[in-house]
Amino acid sequence: MERQDHWLLQELEAIFHTSYQSIFVTDRHGKVLRVSESVAHTCGLAPEELIGENVYDLERRKIFYPSVTRSVLESGKKESIVQHTRSGNTLLVEAIPIRSESGEIIRIIAISKDISEINHLQKQLAELTNLMEGYQKELLRLKQETLEETTFIVKSKAMIKVTELMHTVAYSDASVLILGETGVGKQVVATHIHQWSDRKEKPFITINCGAIPENLLETELFGYESGAFSGAKKGGKLGIFELANGGTVFLDEISELPLHLQVKLLRVLQERKVMRVGGAKEHDVDIRVLTATNQNLEEMVQRKKFRQDLYYRIHVIPMLIPPLRERKEDIYDLTIHFLERFNQKYNKKRFLSEHQLQLLLRYQWPGNVRELENTVERFVVTGQIFDSLLEDEQLPSVEHYETKRNTNPLHLPTVLKNVERDLLLQAKRECRTTREMADYLGIHQSTVVRKLQSHDLID
Template sequence: MKEIKAVSSEVELLEQIDIFQTAFESSYDGIHILDSAGNTLYINKACERIEGITMKDAYMFNIREMVDQGIYSESVTLKVLETNAAATIIQKVKNGNTVLATGTPIYKDGKIDKIVVNSRDVTELNFLRKALSEKEELTEKYQEEIRLLRLESLKNLGFISKSPNMEKIKDLAVMVAKVDSTVLISGESGVGKGVLSKYIHRLSSRKEGPFIKIDCSAIPESLFESEVFGYEKGAFTGAEKSGKVGLLELANGGTVFLDEIGDMPLHLQPKLLRAIQDREIVRVGGKQAVSIDVRFISATNGDLKQMVKDKTFRPDLYYRLNVVPIFIPPLRERREDMIPLIQDITEKINSRYNLDKKISKQVIEMMLQYDWPGNVRELENIIERMMVTEEDEFGVLQNLIGKKEQAGSAESYRQKLEEYDKKLLLDCIKEKGSVLRAAEVLGMDPTTMRRKLHKYKVPKAYWAEK
């Protein structure tokens, strides 16, 4: 009976060994078992495939010899023996593969008896990682190209800027153009709120639809409702017999720009709120709701929050309009935009009036010193005045900037202007080495420059021989 049990146990043990061996040979990962001296006790077929070695080589050579022969760049087995602990390394093997190897020690009587090494080929993973990295770099390059193209399109739309704050506004405008969320643009008069609203429209899916501007400050209150919402025939005395379609209906499929929204009559604000929320209106004298499909963009140079507190603007309408707020800073806070704006405005005026004029460098320098309370609109007006009239550029600026001079100041604006002009001329002569070269750089006739120097009482010894 004991003999039968012994045979049975031996059969079970052999079956278990067979199961383990089958499992090891079926493993996708390499399994390499070594003794404490670094000699191979077992190696599966996956290990041969991954590491590019034969079973014969594995049994013939000690692990140290295989490292010396370049079969392995380094050995996780030796690392385990050195540290007396499990270790994981990435190593290069004979066939050129990159292998992630983990060595696990098996202890006996407190000492390492065997080391089990699991290896996995990560060559393909590294290839995929490299390919992914290259694609990410390519994506970044494409994104930068798209950004530059977007900036070029902005230039074509008249939205010229270079300052970091305006770059952020451009990026935000591109994002909101993709959706129909209401946008509230705020900023001082003349900063370009209308230009930004047109830009958002032209980038949106509604670009083929109409862009209707409603100036809430320009429409008389008595006509506001009928102009904006329309009216049915016979709605009031003097109404057209056939009725009239309002501006909101005319904007179907496009964008409505509500400029100076703070000036909208308070009693009509609930009606606008319904148009925004429910996308429908009721004409004056009508009973049936009319569906509309428009995108709303509003603008204000006032403080709508304060108006809400003062109860001159409905809070529910304010929050409905203020889904995406965009604040455009005044020109004095983004002077980096000045030169590209001056260049763009000059080009447009030359094209419009068939001119070939330019703003001199010294005048541009003076423009950069001015605060431009009227912002871009004021800048456009002054440049146009300079270019289409025969007035002296300095005289135009004197008339503009001189208004800031306080009565009783020690020096007149003309004196300050002459001092600035004198310094600019002398600095340029010093830098270029002669009156002729300085005059060429400043776009000035040399005779005119000498006359100015004489007028400013600059000693001839400084410039006459130059």
């Protein structure tokens, strides 16, 4: 019997000192009699430093707090609490009273489990949850902001008819060719057709055929297979037709598409199949293709600059967006819309006087809605902080800017930039493509594209 008791005591001793949980044994006065080895980790003190100490004193010194032993002594029953230690740990502690045959408390055994890691994980989870909520709110805000920025402002009869046609064609997959001068809002029209369609939950991808060098345009549109050419990415790359699967592709400046790519685009439109560069297998795609141009495609067909079969394929529903000068009724509402948006964006409170609004209404707007938008943004940004009005000379002149004489002294870089912009605008009026513009100006096509982008003249 004594031998069995000996082995039992050894087993209990081993459990006592190897347990991951910290064990405190105190008498009825709160004096520490025994502690397990793991207490050194949770409390930051060695067992020998704790034995003989009183829990009331340890609590006062904040070695651990609150004391569950004290709670048991006060209540006379089992207690559970969350306890903090001087070493920065958080413990879940449970203590039970041990009573004599007469019912008096003679010992209190407290067992604690370190939940610091759990708390840390909970804190991380809470932070991640807050972060995710923040991202979701930001995503919602950006979506709303994008929708607000592409709000379709119409008042003129001409644009009301355009809007009615947009609603009609949105629910079909018929090809739409959007026509109009630079800056009239052809991309905004395409965006809304997509947003009003059954494909609105799928991708909407825009590509400007005149803004990408010819040698890169094919791989952007159709993608490529691994090893298709020197420097090709391992594993290949999907083109926008495959990336937009289920959604809508908007090809702006379709007139700039090279003839050999017009053949491949025609197959995409007819067969809904794409063959990647360097590939031998066709891939099915489910897309709607919208196109836009500021050129006369019929004349380009006659001059053999644009394929006739492709023209008929994309010209199923032509949609002409009139220039801003022909729909003056829209200028006021557009101006107020842009003013509200940029005031909010830049945290300003600018407004235009009646005289300044009249100047805007009388101006011819060769750059159309985009020029009006840029003018309003410039007004909001450059106005003096406490000045609610902008000087008239900072608004576009009512005279055509090409014939305007500027009597104010100008900085040379500003003059050169204005001259460059005027030359680009003149070239756009005289030429039909960026290639023709390059010949007209005597510079490389890529330079033309880059300068059009820098002056925001790409449509």
